[in-house]
Amino acid sequence: DTGVSQNPRHKITKRGQNVTFRCDPISEHNRLYWYRQTLGQGPEFLTYFQNEAQLEKSRLLSDRFSAERPKGSFSTLEIQRTEQGDSAMYLCASRGHVRSGANVLTFGAGSRLTVL
């Protein structure tokens, strides 16, 4: 068990560019979550997958954001036409089956996005 892995750890981009983040969850975990954390704030829920199905999306996830989990394993979060307001830490978390515990998520270290 190597934990939840996120790449890249830090991305600096110019406004208007597209960026993609990758998350590799714990291998036996079927649920995967994306959160966004801005400076001085707690994480905010973005979206949730069960296996390859995206089952819930927050209103924070504008049409410039898209997340996929094509084979039910790793996931990608793409932000198109980045804006300075997208600068944040993007956190990925995973969880096993419900019987394994009440919403106990394992988080990755995050991918920090800086939009210039």
Place this chain on the structure above:
Amino acid sequence: GNSVTQMEGPVTLSEEAFLTINCTYTATGYPSLFWYVQYPGEGLQLLLKATKADDKGSNKGFEATYRKETTSFHLEKGSVQVSDSAVYFCALSEQGAQKLVFGQGTRLTINP
């Protein structure tokens, strides 16, 4: 909607001091409550949890009791160490819901 309010930081204490970080919540049902901790450069880690009223979660000397009557889940530790320096997040999850709702976090610094 559901929300979590935490004591504003930063909090600075001396080693061996008593710690309390306040957390109150608003929820429509009977949520599960959590404290997560974020050490510098690391991901959030679950510190402790409680799933029903009057439950006490505990771990690494930290404790928090689920108080339904005051909608609170305050974090306490009797004697803090320098290694406890981190950001602490209170969070809730409604029954049957997938997402966690987090407070804004409280940065704790312990001086030797």
